[in-house]
Amino acid sequence: MNENLSVLAVFSLLSVLAVGGGAAVLPETKALVVDAHHWLNDDQFRDIYGLGQVVPGPNMLMVMVIGYHVTGYTGALLAFLGFFVPAGVISWGASRVWDHFEGSPWRASLQKGMAPLVVGLMAAGAISIAKTAIDGALTVAIAVAVFLGVYFVKKVNPAFFVLGGGVVGLALLS
Amino acid sequence: MSGKVEPAPAEDAGSYSLPRDVPLWEIFVTFLIIGATSFGGGVVAYLRAGLVLKKRWLDEEHFMSALEISQALPGLNATNMSIIVGDRLRGVPGSIIAFLGITLPGAALVMILGVLYASNAHNPYVNATLIGVGAAAVGMLTAVTVQIGRKQFGGLVDAAIIAVTVVMVSVLHISLVWVLLTVGPAAVFIYRPRKDIPPETGE
Numbered sequence: 001m002n003e004n005l006s007v008l009a010v011f012s013l014l015s016v017l018a019v020g021g022g023a024a025v026l027p028e029t030k031a032l033v034v035d036a037h038h039w040l041n042d043d044q045f046r047d048i049y050g051l052g053q054v055v056p057g058p059n060m061l062m063v064m065v066i067g068y069h070v071t072g073y074t075g076a077l078l079a080f081l082g083f084f085v086p087a088g089v090i091s092w093g094a095s096r097v098w099d100h101f102e103g104s105p106w107r108a109s110l111q112k113g114m115a116p117l118v119v120g121l122m123a124a125g126a127i128s129i130a131k132t133a134i135d136g137a138l139t140v141a142i143a144v145a146v147f148l149g150v151y152f153v154k155k156v157n158p159a160f161f162v163l164g165g166g167v168v169g170l171a172l173l174s
Numbered sequence: 175m176s177g178k179v180e181p182a183p184a185e186d187a188g189s190y191s192l193p194r195d196v197p198l199w200e201i202f203v204t205f206l207i208i209g210a211t212s213f214g215g216g217v218v219a220y221l222r223a224g225l226v227l228k229k230r231w232l233d234e235e236h237f238m239s240a241l242e243i244s245q246a247l248p249g250l251n252a253t254n255m256s257i258i259v260g261d262r263l264r265g266v267p268g269s270i271i272a273f274l275g276i277t278l279p280g281a282a283l284v285m286i287l288g289v290l291y292a293s294n295a296h297n298p299y300v301n302a303t304l305i306g307v308g309a310a311a312v313g314m315l316t317a318v319t320v321q322i323g324r325k326q327f328g329g330l331v332d333a334a335i336i337a338v339t340v341v342m343v344s345v346l347h348i349s350l351v352w353v354l355l356t357v358g359p360a361a362v363f364i365y366r367p368r369k370d371i372p373p374e375t376g377e
Binding site for chain 2: 015016017018019020021022023025027028031044046047048049050051052053054055056057058059060061062064065068069076080084086087088090091092094095096098105106107108109110111112113114115116117118119120121122123124125126127128129130132133134135138139140142143144145146147148149150151157158159161162163164165166167168169170172173174
C-alpha cells in the first residue's frame with residue numbers, strides 16, 4: 001500500500017480508538033508505528049514522544065513528526081488530519097445531539113464505567129514509554145524526581161520538570 | 175479532570191446566554207493563545223480560564239457538558255473542546271477556526287523540533303537530552319495518571335477494571351479495539367442505572 005495512505009489509515013484508526021485521550025492510545029500507537037509498520041525504532045519513538053511533551057497545546061501533536069519520518073511534510077499533514085479530524089467529527093456530531101440525552105441515567109453509567117478504563121489505558125501508556133525510556137539508575141532517578149515534582153509541587157508547570165529532565169540528561173549522559 | 179471546578183457566581187447563573195456573532199478572528203485568536211500557552215498538559219484548566227472566566231463564552235454548566243462529551247468520546251479533550259465550543263459560537267466555520275487556533279502553535283513548534291531531530295539523530299548531545307526528556311515524560315505521565323485515578327484506587331470495582339485493562343494491554347498485548355469493545359461495555363454495564371439503589375452507592 002502507498003505509504004501516505006498507510007499513514008492516513010493508521011492515524012485515523014488511532015483517532016477513533018483514542019477514548020480517554022492521547023496517553024490512553026500510546027501503547028497502540030507504538031504497536032502500530034514501531035512493531036507493525038517499522039516506521040520508527042523504540043528509541044526514536046521515545047525521543048519523538050519526548051519532543052511532543054515540551055511543546056504547548058494538545059499533547060499528541062507528535063504524530064506529525066512520526067508522519068514526517070515516513071513520507072516527509074505530506075506524511076506530517078496526513079498524520080495530523082488523520083489523528084484529529086475523525087475524532088473531532090464524532091465529538092462535533094455528538095455535541096449536537098447530546099442534549100437530547102439530558103437526564104438519561106445511562107450518561108452517568110457511561111462516565112462511571114469509562115473513567116477506570118481510561119485510567120488503566122493511561123497506566124498502560126506510561127508502561128509502554130517506560131519500557132524504552134527507563135534504562136539504568138539515572139533514568140529511574142529522573143522519572144521519580146519528575147513524578148514527585150508534578151504530583152506534589154502544583155504551582156510549577158509540569159513542562160519545566162520535563163525540560164529539567166532533558167537538562168540533567170544533557171549534563172550527565174553526554 | 176484537573177481539580178474541583180468552582181461554581182459560577184450566583185448572579186451569573188441565571189443571566190447566561192450564548193453570545194451571538196462572536197467574530198471568527200476573535201475565536202481564532204482566543205484559541206491560538208490557549209494553544210500557545212498551555213504547556214505541560216492540563217489544557218482543560220487553560221480552556222476553562224480562557225472560555226469561562228475571561229471571555230464568558232460559556233457558563234460552567236455548558237463547559238462541563240462539552241467536557242463530558244470530549245472525555246466520553248474518542249480524541250483529545252483539547253481539540254474536541256475547541257471543535258464543540260467553536261460550533262456552539264459560530265457553527266462549522268467556528269469549529270474549524272477554533273481547532274486550527276488551538277493546534278497551530280504546538281504543531282509549528284513540534285515540526286521545527288522534529289525536523290531538527292531528524293537531521294541531528296546521531297548527535298550525542300541531542301541523544302543525551304532526549305533520554306532525559308523521555309525519562310521525565312514517564313514521571314509526568316505516571317503522576318497525571320495517579321492524580322486522575324486517585325479516587326478510583328479506593329473502590330474495589332474500579333481497581334479491578336484498571337487492573338484488567340493494564341493486564342490486557344501491557345501484558346497480553348491485546349489490541350486496543352478489543353479492549354475497548356470488551357472492557358468498555360462490561361464497565362458501563364457494571365455501573366448501569368438501577369431503579370432500586372440510589373445511583374451514588376457505587377462510589
